[in-house]
Amino acid sequence: MISPEWAGFAGILVLLGLLGLGVPIGVGLALVGGVGLALLLSPEAALIKAGVIAFDTISRYELGVLPLFVLMAHLCFAAGASRDFFDAAARFVGHRRGGLAMASIGGCAGFGAISGSSLATVATITSVALPEMRKAGYAPSFATGALAAGGTLGSLIPPSGALIVFGIVAEQSIGKLFAAAIVPGLTQALFYIAMIAILCRLHPLLGPPAPRAPWRERWASLRSILDVALLILFVIGGLFIGWFTPTEAASVGCVAALLLCWRRGRLRWRAVATALETTLRTTGMIYIVVIGALLFATFISATGIAALLSNMVIQLDAGPTVAIVAMALALLLLGSFLDGLALMLLTTPIFLPIVDQLGLSPIWFGIFLVRTMEIGFIHPPLGLNVYVIQGIAGDIPLGTIFRGIVPFLLADFLHLALLIAVPALALWLPGVLA
Template sequence: MIFATPETGLIGLLLLFAMLLFGVPIGVSLGLVGIGGLVVALGAEAALVKAGVVVVETLTRYELGTLPLFMLMAHLFFSANASRDLFDAAAKMIGHRRGGLAYASIGGCAGFGSINGSSLATAATIGLVALPEMRQRGYSDALATGTVAAGGTLGQMLPPSGALIVYGIIAEQSIGKLFTATLIPGISQMLFYCFVVWLLVRWRPSIAPVGERASWAERGRALLRIADMLLLLAVVLGGIVLGWFSPSEASSIGTAGALLITAWRGRLNREVLFRAFSETLRTSGLIFLVIIGAIIFSVFISVTGLTDAVGNAVTAMDMGTIPTLLVVAGLLLLLGSVLDGLALMLLTTPILLPIVQNVGMSPIWFGIFVTRAMEIGFVHPPLGMNLYVIQGVAKDVPLNRIFRGVLPFLASDLIHLLLLILFPAMALWLPSIFGQ
């Protein structure tokens, strides 16, 4: 036990960071550093026993089934043309206004993000639909690409969020509470993006020409095409918030509903089912590997006492709640500029969660906070994965123009994150109301 020291934990943390920078998969990095560190700290036999217990306990957790079921629901909706229908409905309702297609893109990202739960998938899918429409109608490349890149980040901030499910498992927090807590931050983030578009098109009207007004009959048909999906989402999310059923039960209901809707639309066949099942299994397997690795790594960090040492050092500085949270936010944004979003969450949660709790903030709030910081990393240069996804969709748009287009939205993200620090009730009020 002489090697179970904070210094050992720090060395393990630096080694993990180096492996991630060299491109080693995050699940492999977390697992190798975690098991290797436990061997150094506890000895080989104790380390293997501890790692085995973690694997068994993780894989037998009931709530772990939530993630693949929600992912299967998303793949089925994708086969049913959910992204195109959601964007088309938003475009028909507000596309005639100046900047209307940009608003529609944000609305489409919010709608598809609440189905899909993935920022990258939301940006790519809505980008394929919205970018050609906006560019064809004379929208500037910067506004079009920046809107979709930023709007894609709504994928993790609106339930069912894959990031919040992962956080709930590794931090042992209620997924239902997390889903309820993220509603106000997610909706307010969407409104912030709409406000940015409103400011930009009034400052420079030429970047977003006025479009044609759709008739009420066309609007009605567009809304009718998404009514079934919206009803299912209302049942699934409303049931979680109101406590009618657990997130695991909600994911089952959502998947069954998605199967019925896909069949009703005539899109359900053997090929669609095979593709949906294979993509769900592949992605779920990778995420389960990451979760197991993260929990083993968290055990290693806990055994070394690094979390206590860091927490005591921060407490000794006596900065107060707001300054401490600002420092934590700065650290998350700094790491988020060079790390993948999920890597950021899994790397920092074991270290920063105890610090946040020591200054009086709840783990539920921190889950929303770290997810929000993680999402900013998706549009924060130089990594900014959403930016590269958008460039893959619009290959003729230079990357520096996409960077320039996303900057106003990035500024609104930083203001939104500051408000989350200053007003924690943004995340905590709804769970307290509904008694989650």
């Protein structure tokens, strides 16, 4: 009979195999976790544990934040807020070299504060920004590389769906995770903008300047995003300063988004019904994933793998930085063939106990994990953002898009190194707001 630790390693390999065969992540996690517990304990114990986890998850008050923020995002989509942030940024900086690419980064950051999803952000902003950049004569690799990189901001800028899922699985404060993501999210956008400026300085033909917009159009574009910006500021700001709990903030956001639809003349029964239907479908999928992840985490805990790896790290006496760099390399390697959510839910039960043993903050680790996960959205061979862009711009080859991503990957690695070297980048704001 094999030891529990070897059973745990075998379970991880089986899970990777199932994901490679295309089994949905929630089903794979639940299957491996349930069968593993049945083998380690007994079928009866595994069945009881699965039932308890499912009931506790569905009945948790904090989990209500997820469908409410998803509904808020879809109501904002119905209000027609999808292209406003890019349009406003393009009016102000589009006349500079690389200005439309910089505007796409700003558009991704603004839209990410509505959607909470990398894939939704890159799909929406690409459909708006790519035609404008092509019309201005931008190099296809440069334009698509900027869009693919900017799209990753949707996973980090609050309200981030990835951080909500991490907070639930790791039992951490969602409000603190949102606060911790603000500075890293803004500095990530600044790193991308700096890279665009450097590239256009070295190669001006990559991003020719577009016609300068008159100030009348600039002020009009600002007015078009004012209501959405106030909604985001009220919801997220109210959460940070203690007016609302995360679930209350999401509820207020839904009501405010309904008012936004009404103010813009987009409040139609069909739009609201579509938003509710999409929210229910997305939430059901995520609930299955979360239940599967918690069942898998219980299995990993029962095998003792996390304790074994923690002891190995401590015995090596290599220091927290070396351990975190090793985790980052493992995450980047796994990110080559796993999507972001699968990567997070596979590694959190394994790495989080090691982080605790090293005396590092779980809040910081959540930001580090999502930041590393974001890089997986653009680096080959998976690079889901790349495939989304290629699906929208079918005439641009995948190789061209991946070539354009290389400079932005460099910016990502530098930013990740800064986050590791200076944990206060993520921990300063939660400490101020505590």
